[in-house]
Amino acid sequence: MTTGKESVALVRSEVRRRSQVLGTQVISQANAARLGVVSEVWADLEARQVLVLGVLEKAFAGSPRFLELRQVTALGQDAILVPSDEVFEDLELEGLSRVVGSEVITEEGIRLGKVKDFEFNSVSGLITGLILSNLGLTFLPGFILSTYLLSADEIVSIGGDRLIVADGAETRLAQLTKGILETLGLGKPSWLVDTGSAPALPRAVDEPAVEENYEEVYDEEYEGEEEEYPEAEPEPQAEAAPPRRPEPAPAAEQPEWEQEYVKAEAPPSEPAPDSAPAAPSSPLDRDPWEENTGEPT
Known part of the structure; x- marks a missing residue:
C-alpha cells in the first residue's frame, strides 16, 4: 500500500473528526489546483490508525482516488494540502474499515x-x-x-x-x-434500558445472626411476664348432645273444596234393616199405674 514516496510532515498536530474531514477540498501546493473533495476515511482497526483518504474529483460523482494520510502536508478545517496531484495511487483496501456503523x-x-x-x-x-x-x-x-x-x-x-x-x-x-x-x-441509552432504575423487590433476610439476636432480645424482654402469668388450665368442654331424630312433617290439611267434592262423589249409604218386632211385654213389665189410668176407683 506504500508508494515509496517520502512522507511530508504536517504543519501542526491536532485531533480531527471524520465528520470534519468529509467534504473538505484537497488542493495541490504545486499549482494551487483543486484536486477534489474527501469522500471517505479508511482506517486499520487492528492498528487503530487512519491510513487512507478517498477523494472524488466532483462531489457525489465518479469513482474515488486514494490518498495516503502521510502524504498530506496540512489538514485544515477548510482545505487539505498535498504536494501535487501525483500523490494519488491505486491502493488495496483489504483489511481497512470505515469504522462508522460498527x-x-x-x-x-x-x-x-x-x-x-x-x-x-x-x-x-x-x-x-x-x-x-x-x-x-x-x-x-x-x-x-x-x-x-x-x-x-x-x-x-x-x-x-x-x-x-x-x-x-x-x-x-x-x-x-x-x-x-x-x-x-x-x-x-441502550445500556440503561436493560438495567433500568426499577425499585428493588423486598427479600427475606439471609443472615441467621439477625434472627438469633431477635430471639434473644424477645426472650429477655418477656421472660418475666411469662412467670407472672401462669398458663391457664383448659376449661372442660361440655359433652355434645346426641343428635335429635327428625320429626315427621304434619299432614297437610285438605282444602274445603276437596272435602265437598269427596262427599258428593261418595256412594249413598244403604238403609238400615227394619228392626225386629217388639216382643210382648210380660205382666211384670207393665206399670200398674198405666193400667189404671182413666178408670174410676
Whole structure:
C-alpha cells in the first residue's frame, strides 16, 4: 500500500473528526489546483490508525482516488494540502474499515450502541476516541439522538463490523450531547434500558445472626411476664348432645273444596234393616199405674 514516496510532515498536530474531514477540498501546493473533495476515511482497526483518504474529483460523482494520510502536508478545517496531484495511487483496501456503523459491545455482553464518528490525530492518524449513538446514523444530529465518547484504549478485540470493549466501559463514557429523544424518554441509552432504575423487590433476610439476636432480645424482654402469668388450665368442654331424630312433617290439611267434592262423589249409604218386632211385654213389665189410668176407683 506504500508508494515509496517520502512522507511530508504536517504543519501542526491536532485531533480531527471524520465528520470534519468529509467534504473538505484537497488542493495541490504545486499549482494551487483543486484536486477534489474527501469522500471517505479508511482506517486499520487492528492498528487503530487512519491510513487512507478517498477523494472524488466532483462531489457525489465518479469513482474515488486514494490518498495516503502521510502524504498530506496540512489538514485544515477548510482545505487539505498535498504536494501535487501525483500523490494519488491505486491502493488495496483489504483489511481497512470505515469504522462508522460498527457495533460496540462490552465483554459482559452489554451493547453500548454503534459508532457514529471517531477522532484521530491529524499527523499520526492514531484513533483516540469513538463517538457512539444508539443507532450510529451519521445524518442524525446530536440534538436529536444523544452521543457519547469512548476512549479507543477500551477496545479489546475486533471482528468484522463489531468491536469488543473492556468490562465496565459503559461507566467510563463521556456524554457529548443530550438529544431530544432522550429528554422525552424515547432515546434512552441502550445500556440503561436493560438495567433500568426499577425499585428493588423486598427479600427475606439471609443472615441467621439477625434472627438469633431477635430471639434473644424477645426472650429477655418477656421472660418475666411469662412467670407472672401462669398458663391457664383448659376449661372442660361440655359433652355434645346426641343428635335429635327428625320429626315427621304434619299432614297437610285438605282444602274445603276437596272435602265437598269427596262427599258428593261418595256412594249413598244403604238403609238400615227394619228392626225386629217388639216382643210382648210380660205382666211384670207393665206399670200398674198405666193400667189404671182413666178408670174410676
